[in-house]
Amino acid sequence: MGISNILGFIALAGWVAMIAGIGLAVASASQRRSTRTGVWLAIIGVVVGVVFSIFSQGVIIVQPQEVAVVFDTLRGELLQPRGPGVHIIIPVVQEATYYSVAQREYTMSRVAGQGDDAVVARTSDGQEVRIDATIIYSIDPNNANLVHQRWQNRFQNELVRPTVRGVIRDEVSRYGVEQVYSTEREALRAGIREVLESRFAEEGLLVTDFLIRDIQFSEEYARSVEQKQIAEQDRLRALQEADRLRVQAQGQRDAAVYQAEGQRLSAIERANGEAEAIRIRAQAEAEALRLINEQISQNPALIQWRYIETLGDNVGLIIVPSNTPFLFDLASLVEQTGLSLPGMTAETEPVPTEEAPAAETGN
Numbered sequence: 525m526g527i528s529n530i531l532g533f534i535a536l537a538g539w540v541a542m543i544a545g546i547g548l549a550v551a552s553a554s555q556r557r558s559t560r561t562g563v564w565l566a567i568i569g570v571v572v573g574v575v576f577s578i579f580s581q582g583v584i585i586v587q588p589q590e591v592a593v594v595f596d597t598l599r600g601e602l603l604q605p606r607g608p609g610v611h612i613i614i615p616v617v618q619e620a621t622y623y624s625v626a627q628r629e630y631t632m633s634r635v636a637g638q639g640d641d642a643v644v645a646r647t648s649d650g651q652e653v654r655i656d657a658t659i660i661y662s663i664d665p666n667n668a669n670l671v672h673q674r675w676q677n678r679f680q681n682e683l684v685r686p687t688v689r690g691v692i693r694d695e696v697s698r699y700g701v702e703q704v705y706s707t708e709r710e711a712l713r714a715g716i717r718e719v720l721e722s723r724f725a726e727e728g729l730l731v732t733d734f735l736i737r738d739i740q741f742s743e744e745y746a747r748s749v750e751q752k753q754i755a756e757q758d759r760l761r762a763l764q765e766a767d768r769l770r771v772q773a774q775g776q777r778d779a780a781v782y783q784a785e786g787q788r789l790s791a792i793e794r795a796n797g798e799a800e801a802i803r804i805r806a807q808a809e810a811e812a813l814r815l816i817n818e819q820i821s822q823n824p825a826l827i828q829w830r831y832i833e834t835l836g837d838n839v840g841l842i843i844v845p846s847n848t849p850f851l852f853d854l855a856s857l858v859e860q861t862g863l864s865l866p867g868m869t870a871e872t873e874p875v876p877t878e879e880a881p882a883a884e885t886g887n
Contacts, residue, residue: 628680
């Protein structure tokens, strides 16, 4: 129970005591008894009733989510708004009006079974859209006098609703339907909120938030959007397929490059191996020639002997031209080796001839 209620209860008790005192005095007088008790009770009741009635009207209690607008009837002006707490005003002379400063929500929407209150607006390219919106606002405690003076309790229907609907229409007309549908939706919402904050501040209201709940387009545009979405999906699928083929082709190219590179490296290694083999063989042949030259230099008759070894066993006579220099000294070769050839003794010497028309061979 608040203080004003308690004071009002006491004032009521005083008025009841006054009535009881008057009744008691009248009864006492009719019975020719002393009326003093009744008179005093009535006087005390009047005093208590008047005093506490004044106090009950002069004490105002403002709740946490309220603000009190005080009007002075003698001066005809509004006093400073009273915030939460207990305040004293002059009864009869000053009157208090209470306003809630809690956040309020006002929604304009198309709700099934409750009518269509959505905002109908047109875009810059002439397309019609229907917008479901909600504004969250409150009374500015510091400017409650302004609300009381201009709107009192009519501010929601006469200020909030028409202002929000008008601002939405103005802002939507600045954008094309494609922008409202996708890219500029957040910019649209922010622009509407900014304008509403400015307009409401001039009227003593604070904007907490503005929400676009839904945007509905005409059937024509909805069909065109659906077709565009289908086309976009087809385009994305084509891009994905192209990417897949590109990756596949790239993989094939990479495989071919790796294969060619492998073949190139293999050919290089094979050529290097062959070159190394040739180099080793050349070194071996050079070493063999070096050893042969070394043996020949140490034993000059060796080359003659190796030549004789290549002759067949059935060669009995060799005739060479007379002007041909002798390659072999057979006598010295036989003498050095201790071997004998068929048809030749140590004293045998080859006889040079003028011509060598033929060579006779026999077993």
